[in-house]
Amino acid sequence: MTLYAVYVLAGLVFALWLARQWTRRHASCERASRPRELANAELVYMEKLFRIRAPIRLVAKADRVYRLPGGSLVLVELKTRSTNRAYPSDIIQLSAQKVAIEHQTGEVVEPFAFVTALHPTSPRRWRFHRVRLLDEGQVIALAQRRSDILARQADPTYASSARACAGCAFRTRCDRFESQA
Ligand code: SF4
DSSP states (O other): OHHHHHHHHHHHHHHHHHHHHHHHHHHHHHOOOOHGTTTTTTEEEEEEEEESSSOEEEEEEEEEEEEEEEESSEEEEEOOSSSOOOHHHHHHHHHHHHHHHHHHHHEEEEEEEEEEOTTTSSOOOEEEEEOOOHHHHHHHHHHHHHHHTTTTTSOOOOOOGGGGGOOOOOOGGOGGGGGGG
């Protein structure tokens, strides 16, 4: 074996070792980010895009999808945030994923899901929130309302909680606060 071949072989072995280390670290990070209820579930999709045209046109990207021992699927949405809670927008996102996955794959997705929040300054501090998803009719109604508002066929309403306005990018243009300006 020439010296060149020895270098190439050593490089290959090193690359394989690095790949194995990365895979191990990634797998242990994925395990740590699982809610306890999914300890025995199988990870079936990661960051996977689903597209459907009916009953509504929908494109939804699922962070993680697990299969329970009974065969049904459970969705997990990963968020980096300092607040320890799940938001209504998380539930809408996950509910849209459920509709897209069920129609594209024909599989059953559980009506509950998890929002897994990682604190930005405390790595490894995962917090899990189990949420109940909207049913298909509610998702379709939301999508229809959005189209109607964009087409100016329906009037938008203010956020139900004024606390939602604190970080809103449209706050300076929103008439909710006109009388206070
Ligand atoms: S500031 Fe206006 S647009 Fe923004 S969330 Fe509140 S009500 Fe909605």
